[in-house]
Amino acid sequence: MNVVAMKRQQQLPIFRLCLPMQFFYAHYVHYSHTSQILTTNLNLKSLCQTNRIENARVLFDQMPTKDEYSWNTLITAYVRSGRLSESLHLFNNSPHRDSTTISWSFIMSAHIRYGRGDEALQLFLRMRREGPKPDMYTLGASLRACAVCCYSETGRQVHALAFKTLFGDDGFVIAGLIDFYSKCRCINEAVTLFSDIPDSEHRKRNHVLWAAMIIGHAQNGNAIGALTLFKTMKANDVLPNQFILPTVLTAFSSVEHLTMVRGFGAQVHAYIVRSGYYKNNFVQCALVDMYAKSGDPITGGKVLQITDTEDVVGWNSLLIGYVKSGREHEEEAWSLFTKMHCKGLELDEYTYSTVLSHVGSIGHVEKGRVIHGLVTKAGYDKNYRHVSNAMVDMYAKVGRLDSAFQASDEIRHMDVVGWTSLIAGCARHLSHEKALKIFREMMRSQIGIENDEFLAATVLSSCAAIAVLYLGRQIHAIIIHIGVLSFVTVANSAVTMYAKCGCVDDSRRIFDSMENNKDAITWTALIVGYAQNGRGNESVEIYRTMLQTGHRPDYITFIGLLFACSHAGLVEEGKVYFSTMESVHNIKPGAEHCGSMIDLLGRAGRIQEAVHMIESGVTPPDATVWKSLLAACRVHREVEIAEKAAENLFELEPNDAVPYVLMSNIYSTAGKWSEVGRVRKLMRSRGISKELGCSWMEMGKEVHVFRAEDRIHPRTAEVYSKVEEMMERITEAGYVVDNDWATHEKGREGRERSLKYHSEKLAVGFGLISVSKEEAIRVFKNLRVCGDCHNAMKFVTKVYERRIVLRDSNCFHHFNDGVCSCRDYW
Ligand SMILES: [Zn+2]
Ligand SMILES: [Zn+2]
Structure with a gap:
């Protein structure tokens, strides 16, 4: 949002590193050869001034002879309307390009003005190779480019070059150097330069240098230093004028200490009124700007109203x-x-x-x-x-x-700003795949993302949302390379990304490397990460350390913590944490926390206690809570309570298929076949169909998607024969098909067949033939994993001696050697 400041800077003498165009006009009109060129040039100028650049171009192309003035008029017109590439093209073809350094410093300044410091420096290098020798203007422009890009090393080289070319003492170059060192946070060098000017040459310490020093201090956050300098300047008989005042005000509005800014602003405001500069346009605008930036737009508005500029x-x-x-x-x-x-x-x-x-x-x-x-x-x-x-x-x-x-x-x-907008827009509206696709496109187009912590955090979050580990790792590497992992937001996103991809040990490594740089979100990310990955005890341990180090938990911390307690069977601890939420941490429990509490009690078989909790009104009787109770009833075969929960759910969320499916599972486990029929009929009559199960695996740059019984994958034949073999081998090892999980009514055989080709089994089959033995087979599923697949996977890990990581819609299942991290409760 520095656009106004940028524009103002161009208007102030300190930053005007190119000579005004009037200089060109006066200089070259005088030397025009013929009156014909003179007339055409005047026409050209008038077309450019009235913004009719296309017409000007036609006239320019038709001119039989052009002089330096013609070329420069059109180049300037292109620059003024922001058409940099066209101006550069013309500049490159101009036969007068190298006659002076003026055109070089002009084109460099134009690039800096549009935020292209890199290109300005490239131009400077080119000028040194093939153009005229550098002078104070081109040196000044290159210093400004270094300042804009914060290239402290290159800036120092330009400083050395200025000495070598004997321009080191030039007031213009010194101003550029002070500005450069201040912007690159090397204020001490700037101070040395300023104080090294010998007293015999004190006239060199003019308005421009004083302003540069005051701005430097303000930009480095030293408001008091800037204020002292402002007073010293007045004491040295350099009275603030219409150029200094706006510059100083603008610099001050960048100081973060608002009270300080307002105090100082009021002093300068009073001086402005006293000294009669109030009518000056630049001064007026700078005052408005200072008030607006220091969070007091109302006073800014009043100034604007009085001046009516x-x-x-x-x-x-x-x-x-x-x-x-x-x-x-x-x-x-x-x-x-x-x-x-x-x-x-x-x-x-x-x-x-x-x-x-x-x-x-x-x-x-x-x-x-x-x-x-x-x-x-x-x-x-x-x-x-x-x-x-x-x-x-x-x-x-x-x-x-x-x-x-x-x-x-x-x-x-497109520059990095435009790309970032697109990526963030897609991510914000949950088009994560699109966000990552655009990010890849951006990387291919060689746009650097240096120091862009916002972009880095955004793409990592998108990787986390759709759990793409391979790409996530690549982005992690890029982030380390460009040095933005030190931003806490970026590191937090990386912790979450690894946890959501099932690699919580990697999350822990990043967490540990952050040392004292953690905030509440970092701790929460790891607590939630451990919880989702079935490592509840570690969640609780991290939570305890979090409190010990003085960080305060928030709403999300407790979602992770209670989820962890429920999945690790820590009933008593969970109850204590739940009770401290409001009493100690002043956080009102929401539906997610209550759902976790019901889960916690239900998992431990304390269904009556859970029912009591709901009935006593401790938890809001909403769908999350009833769903948790229903899931607990399925595990513990509590038909009657399940019926009550399901009835509530049929009313609260009549179109959600999950309660119907769970209820039909419960009835079939209990052998109540007529009830199974009733629920399915109800489901059909309401037009509800179970959301189609879909599993996917990320392999390198590709994502392989499987749906139940589909034959779309290019290696379908191999996948199916692997699944056949897999089922045979695990059956030998003791696996028994659990028909209760089949949702289709096609007779026993049909049900078995449909179970056999559930999407997660197809994905595991594919994993067995395509993932190397040392690595875990990583599968993602859009719904909760079905009980039969869950059981089958435990056998697969034992029989094939493989690890399987399955993320379903609820949590991670880390299968290894015949057991699952969720301990069969999900
Ligand atoms: Zn299944
Ligand atoms: Zn599991």
């Missing part, structure tokens, strides 16, 4: 201020934009990108479409990177992914 920069600042404060000033943001529009202000790319970001975050798609229309009408729809990125981001945030993709198609060279 027509300059869009001030209005943009206020708009950004409102947008940044989120929902609190939602109405004000929109009405300010409407006012700007009605007032006929010259809205620019910053106005549009800000209002698009606002509309995206409040999720108002209709307003978004209105802005889209205005943007197109105003001609900001193409070639304006901020606007294009904001458009993609807006559509992605409001969930119109198609429109987001359409908008992204119109961007010629």
Whole structure:
């Protein structure tokens, strides 16, 4: 959101590293050969000034002879409308390119202005190879590029070069160096440079250098240092002027200490009123900006109202201020934009990108479409990177992914911002596969994701959501490589990703490597991770350490903890933790916690106690709770209580197939065949069909999907014959088919056949022929695993001496040597 600051910086002398175009005009008009060129050049200039660039290009191409002025006019026009690649193309072909360094510093500055510091540095290198020798302007521009990209090493090399070329003492270069060192957080070097200027040359310490030093301190968070410098500057008879004041105000609004900013702002505000600079446009805009950025847009609005400036920069600042404060000033943001529009202000790319970001975050798609229309009408729809990125981001945030993709198609060279918007948009709207596909595409297009912790955390979360371990590992490696694993959000996502892929030991390794850098989410991620992977005791242990280290558990911590207690059979501990939720940690138990408590009691066979808990009103009687009770009744064969739970569920969630299936299992186990028929009839009459079971396996870059009895997989024949062999071998070892789990009524044989080719058995069959013996066979299933498959898998691990990890919709089952980590309760 530094767009306004960026724009303002271009207007201030310290950052104006290219000479004004007037210089070109005066300089070259004088040397034009003929009056004909002079006239055509004037026409060319007028076309460019009125933004008719296409016409200007036609005229330019038709000119029989062109001079340096013609070339530079068109190059400048392209830069001004953000068409950098066209300007660069023209620059490269200009026969006058190397006659001075001015054109080089101009084109470099243009790239920096559009955030392409890397390309500016490339240009500098090229100039050194094939162009004129560097001077203070090109050195200044390259320092600014290093500052923008935070390339401290390259910047130091430019510093050395400045000395070698005898420009090291130049005031312009020193200003560039101070700016560069401050931005790269090397403020001490900047201070040394400033104080090393000999007193005999004290005039060099002009406004520009003072401003650079004050900004440097502010940018490095040293508000007091900046304020002291501001006072020292006045004491040295360098009085703040219309250039210094806005610069200082802008720098101050980046200090995070709001009270400090407001205190300082009030002092400068008073000075501005006293000194009569209040009427200056730049000063007005900077004041508005400072108030808006320091979280006081209301005062900013008052200043704007008094000054009634027509300059869009001030209005943009206020708009950004409102947008940044989120929902609190939602109405004000929109009405300010409407006012700007009605007032006929010259809205620019910053106005549009800000209002698009606002509309995206409040999720108002209709307003978004209105802005889209205005943007197109105003001609900001193409070639304006901020606007294009904001458009993609807006559509992605409001969930119109198609429109987001359409908008992204119109961007010629998508940068990391645009890609991130698309990926985050897909992830937010649960299109995780799409999110990862776009991420891969982005990596292929060679866009660097340096230092982008948000993107890293997003893609890891998508890997976790659909449990793609192979890709997750690759992304983990990339993240280590680019150094963002030190961000706690990224490390947390990695902990969760490994846990959700069934590799909780990897989660633990990352957790341990985080040392003192953990927050409550990190602890919770591991507690939940152990719980889901059937290692409840370790969950509880981590929870205890979490409390000892002074971290506070939250709502989700308890979901993991109670789930862990229930799956590890820790009934008494679970009850204690449940009771401390509200009494100690002030967290009101929700349906998930109550469901876990019913699970906990039910698993231990204390069904009556569970029923009592529901009846006494401790838990809300919602579907989660009844489902837990029903599952417990299935394990402990409690037909009557099961009937009660099912009746409630048939009412609360009549279209959910699970209770019908469970109830029919319970009846068939109890031999109540007529009841089985009744439930199935009820299910049919209500038009409910069981969600189709689907299992998948990730192998390298591919995902293999299996559905019950399907024959779509390219290696179907091999898979089926492996399953036949598998069933024969485990039957020899004592496995007995459990027909209760068959949902089709096709007679005993039909039921056995359908059980045999359940999706998870097909997946395991495929795993046996395709996964190497040292590795676990990892299967994912969209529903809960069926009892027959669960039993079969235990035998498979024994007979074949393999490990199987199955993640179903509830938890992980780690099968090994004939037993499952869930201890047959799921
Ligand atoms: Zn099954
Ligand atoms: Zn299990």
